Amino acid sequence: MKQVSLNNVVKTYDKQTTVLHNINVTIEAGEFFVLVGPSGCGKSTMLRMIAGLEDITAGEMYIDEQVVNDLPPVKRELSMVFQNYALYPHLTVAQNISFGLHAKKMSKATIQQRVEDVAKTLQLTAYLTRKPRELSGGQRQRVALARAIVSDAKICLMDEPLSNLDAKLRTHMRAEIKQLQRKLGITMIYVTHDQIEAMTMGDRIMILHEGEIQQIGKPIDIYNYPANPFVATFIGSPPMNIAPATIRADGFFIDEQFILPNEMNERFTKHHTLVMGIRPEHITHIKTKNAHPLPITLRNIELLGTETIISFAVGTHTWHARMPGQWALDVGQHLTVYLPSDAFYYYDAQTGELLKKATIVGHFERLGDL
Amino acid sequence: MKKTYLHRVSLYLLLTFCALLLFFPIIYAFFISFMTNTEVMSGKLLPQTFDLSNYYKVFERLPLVTFLINSFIVSCTVMLGQLIVSSLAAYAFVFIPFKGRDLLFFIFVSTMMIPWEATMIPNFFIIQKLDWLNTYQGLSLPFFALAFGTFLLRQHFKTIPYELYEASRVVGLSRFAFFWRIVLPMSKTSLVTLGAYGFLTTWNMYLWPLLITTNDSVRTVQIGLKQLQSQELGTDWGVVMAGVVVVIIPTLLLLFIGQKQLQKGLSQGAIK
């Protein structure tokens, strides 16, 4: 098992465009680490730098204790799964899996043994003599996985490996990859733009935006305590409701619409504006303790069966609320919803810094064995 | 992955060496076109001065301007003709499902296997019977239909989603309107490739103009070169090379501008 650390790593193209700024992160041995962000945020570049396919403009990269900045990919002893799988179309599945082993000049018997083992693990035994074009999308994906794990490398890099699969297969492969990583105990660095993949697969995730780290942490911590408005709206679906608010003596206002009374402690009095946010599931239709009424007009209703998502205008912003169960509602209907003051997040309007977390989250209850 | 310094230097050396070797005949021809006869005879590599007198001479001794215009007219005509005829055929092969389409396409492709030279004797007599010797149509019309062009465009048209065609039918666009307003604009790159290819091959054509031009009226530059070479052989190489330079400059320019395009377009047709 191997650890990967990046120390002030920078990537600049043509000495002008900086795509990654001062990346500092340590990926622990045996960890499933997910790099997530919108397209163009630099996550693939970072992965390719770890692979050695892109060079590092400044900073150091370590694998365990060794500086690997100038080490060619093969010497880094890692494997990689590409978005398009990069299968050799002219080779059979078995030849594809063994390609790297041949390049490393292993004995024929060892190679065959390894290919058979891996094929068994990934249920590819029946397809070993086929060409990639004769396989389904899911099978190709498995061949790419097989090729990555056959080398026995302790670090595995994956660049959006599930993006070419349909939704059902994707859910299935998520679980399969996660299990495989646990079983083999490898260090996994996984790039995706899909926040659900990040949430469900990662031991820890790192959110990247415009080449800068936004937050690193356990998925649930990131969900509960998003470090800035970007993370708050990136993780979670529908996203957190967010809007800049004005603080006056008589309350918090969004575009002149009254939201909460100003019962806040002095911490915020130096701010005249801040960004307030509330997760859709914390907006309720029942009055609870500390909840303040907000009259709304329904703009859209999504009946999903287990829950109903409604949208409405708050000032010039569109907010969502998620209500459990099925509700008979009409567009244009007037309604009152309740906003619990302890469900609000406050961010600095200039820096985006998290000033106050919501306090109703983070209370886990354990399900006991029967 | 960064290449090592040594690796890069050796690549550049190899590239430069190959480029010099390959380009030498062209650059040498260019130099000779500025040399006086005595310079040529003494086997010099570089001319003493860049003197244009050979160029004056070559335009005096040959109706080179007429030849250039002829070549230009014939090349453009063939280019346009090929584009029109090939794109119409390719469109039918992709967007009209008719009986016997595959068979007909096979017949089209099979014409690629008939070397044009094998049919030149009857073709010569056809042009003669039509009284088209020494005419532009005689030089250009036989080359309008091009299986390669149809093939290349068909490959490209096939990448246009059929739904687009259906959508245009739903809004009431006629079949020809879809061809003219959607398919052609969407295939600009392939059309440019084919156009450049057609222009280049026609400009460089040799045997056919040799057969059907008997006087200077519609004669093309390539035949002009042959004339020049046989007139001046052994006497004035500077003048001959000046002629060569004048003839190759248009196509070289076309190639330099369109190299990337041509390479992409042609290899697309080659592979699929």
Place this chain on the structure above:
Amino acid sequence: MKQLTHMRSALLYLLPSLILFTVFIFYPMFRTLYLSFFLTDAKGNASVAVGLDNYIHLFTSSQFLNSMKATLLFVLYTVPLGIVIALFLALLANEKLKGIGFFRTIFSSTMGVSVAASSVIWLFLFHPSIGMFNHVLQLLHLPQVQWLVDPDWALLSVAITTIWMNTGFSFLIILGGLQNIDQTLYESAQIDGANYWYRLRRITIPMLSPTLFFISTISLINAFQTFGQIDILTKGGPTQATNLIVYSIYREAFVNYQFGTASAQAVILFVIVLFVTILQFKLGEKKVHYQ
């Protein structure tokens, strides 16, 4: 009913091609075949039916057999070497380096030089007294070569010229093929630690096989159709050492006015090209990898 309208409009779009193909390819092909069984008058009309006599005459004529031999030798000289050179240049020009576009342009430049222009340039390079080649030989104190006049050298000289002329086109096609190969295949191989030669052998060449197949077919057919460089460089000489088949057809028809035997030769050319193409496809099918 719908079928019929489809048919009608399809024919409308195909009509120009069909007419032109019929008039300038299919009819002449059959006419050539027809003429090959006749003696003709000076206007190219069939006058005396002679059955297979034209063919028998050809296959017993040392002149024609010699022309066939020269053609085959010429193909052998130009095609494999031409492709290897173009492949080498394309591999070189496919490296990611600054200013590589310039080299690509230079390597493809011979495509922009016509047959006639190239031939004239090389005629000078081959010139026995003032040509570059003999100059170089002189500098190296080697004996002078009569490039285009010596029957042992003439065909080779024409072949060299032809290889040079075709390099640009072959280079362009092969480079295009190389650039169509998915880069991630190489990245994946790099992570596996495959070296340059291993990648070349196991990825590049197999992935390039359709392109190589295409260019070898085109080069073969082109080689059989060689005319311009012969007409300018050697006129089929010396002692018919470079009398390639198309040149031979041209002489027979338009210099000697023997349209019957010329047509017979044309038919033979057609059969050879057809045979070579079919053979190529039969062999190619097994070896070539298509995606």
